[in-house]
Amino acid sequence: MANKQKYLLISTLLLGTFCMFLNQTLLTTAYPSLMKDFSISADYVQWLTTGFLLVTGVVIPLSGWLLHQVNTKKLYLASLIIFLTGTTLSFFAQTFLILLAGRLIQAVGVGISMPLFQTVLLSLFPKNERGSIMGLAGIVIGLAPAIGPSLSGFILMKYTWHALFLMLIPIIILVIIMALFFMEPVLPIKKTKLDILSIIESSFGLGLLLYGLSIVSTSHVNIWLVLLCLLVGSIFLGLFLYRQKKITSPFLSLQPLKQKNYQLSCYLVALSNMAMISFELVIPMYIQNVRHYSPLVSGLSLLPGALIFGIMSPISGKLFDKYGARNLCIGGMLLLTIFTFPFVFIQATTPMVFIIILYTFRLLGISMVMMPVTTFGMNALPDSELSDGSVINKTTKQVASSFGTAIMISVMTYVTSYSANTSGELKRLDGYRGSFLVATIFCVIALLLTLKVPKKCD
Incomplete structure (x- = not known):
């Protein structure tokens, strides 16, 4: 791949990933406004972050399998379109459940994109140059979530929380257009049959584990529910890891x-x-x-x-x-x-x-x-x-x-x-x-x- 094409591809990945990482912390400053608009407590509103992280964590292992099955360009476009769909739904949301649904759809796109982003960057460069490109990626991964609360604070001084999602929409559309022209199918395809049992085990394992850890911070938490989620989640995760060692074509x-x-x-x-x-x-x-x-x-x-x-x-x-x-x-x-x-x-x-x-x-x-x-x-x-x-x-x-x-x-x-x-x-x-x-x-x-x-x- 020519250097110009390579760096256009990298720019596309960096801009898309910046939007997705910025989105993770963009809403935290708006929680008081959301609680007032929807007449909900802090325990409910925090699900906009907890649910987002939960779905992202569950989708990431699936995205590893997809990287081997789907053309890189098509997979990245799919993740952007899913993210755009969730962002648009959140922008138009008039109820808390619709807003939460939009956030969870966003999380699916982020969960697919995160491993793809890192894998593509590493595959494009030899080992002695990877530090520089990953350092560049670090700007996105570290800076975007850190500026989210400050940026949303400025926006909320003049506009409602809807503007936080509206701001992302044109940028995501731009990234989709860039991906159509600049993304390439750089990762090799290695078709394998989807192991449904592995998906069930990893989803329940990671889902229950992350859920149990996330509800620790909520008020009036039921400690027995936390322990049950952690125990059952760990069992499912253990079964998943054991299965990956035994089957000929592991899911991960x-x-x-x-x-x-x-x-x-x-x-x-x-x-x-x-x-x-x-x-x-x-x-x-x-x-x-x-x-x-x-x-x-x-x-x-x-x-x-x-x-x-x-x-x-x-x-x-x-x-x-x-x-x-x-x-x-x-x-x-x-x-x-x-x-x-x-x-x-x-x-x-x-x-x-x-x-x-x-x-x-x-x-x-x-x-x-x-x-x-x-x-x-x-x-x-x-x-x-x-x-x-x-x-x-x-x-x-x-x-x-x-x-x-x-x-x-x-x-x-x-x-x-x-x-x-x-x-x-x-x-x-x-x-x-x-x-x-x-x-x-x-x-x-x-x-x-x-x-x-x-x-x-x-």
Whole structure:
């Protein structure tokens, strides 16, 4: 493929993926407006995010099978059209159920696109150039969800929540047109029969596991329902993994997990994602509930970190291509740990400038780890295993995000409930400190694991 055609294809993928990742966090600032418009509680409105993540997690393994069965161009167009359908339905929604249906349809498109995006990018470049292109992808993956709350806050100052979906529609249509001209069927087709039992096992396994983890953060949660979902989900997931080892044409090949470097990268991706996503949930809660700032100010406080992540990601990619993953990962995790620990001692009077600086350096650390460690793991695989490796990688991130969030929210709730302080404000502050301590523990474990990353890999 000529360089011009290759970079037009990449631009198409990046723009489409930017829209999809932006969409994940675009609605959070609009939750108060949605609760008022539809007369619903926080437990209901949060399903616009929980349901979205749940469906995405269930669809990702199916998309791995589709990558082997369907022309890449057709599959990407299908994911965009599905996403556009969900976005349009959400824009016109007059009831909460219609809006939720639109979000779930969006999630199907995102679940198909996520592994495709990563697999195509990796397949277009040799191993010694993949760091740079994955660093470029890191701008999209890190920056888009981070600017979502700030952007939606600006829009909601003048318009209703419908405008959040309207803004996406012309961009998605543009990406569809670009895909018609610039996308190519770059991945090889390897037809296999669809194993229905594998779909049932993976859907129930991941679905129940993610559902159980997601409802931990809801009020009046039934702990027995959570435990039942986690237990049954784990059983189904275990049956799915066992079946993939036994059948001749697995729905999802587990071969990538036999590579030690890939396995290590999955652990690091999971831990760094837990440290990032769950922290990004708790910090806005602290800013709004303890410091009593608006959602817009909360979103703007996180923006410098997002910009640093976007600037540093391509630089980290080039450094990875030149020097390998080890020093980047150790340095990044060290930064992440050092600048997470002070949050354990946060006060109600801690200067906001100090909080923004700490958060920004955390994102700097993550930008040195996230994409380099992903590329390090994928480079350990032969090209024939890239699509299955991408699916496992994305599924790991999805489950880790839910798991990390569930743990941090649970710790925050428990510490708040049993705090020795009598003041409600101080009890809540103790809860946030407890969750920040958990995030620090995630960071320390990940830092120790980075010491196992080899200096240079072929």
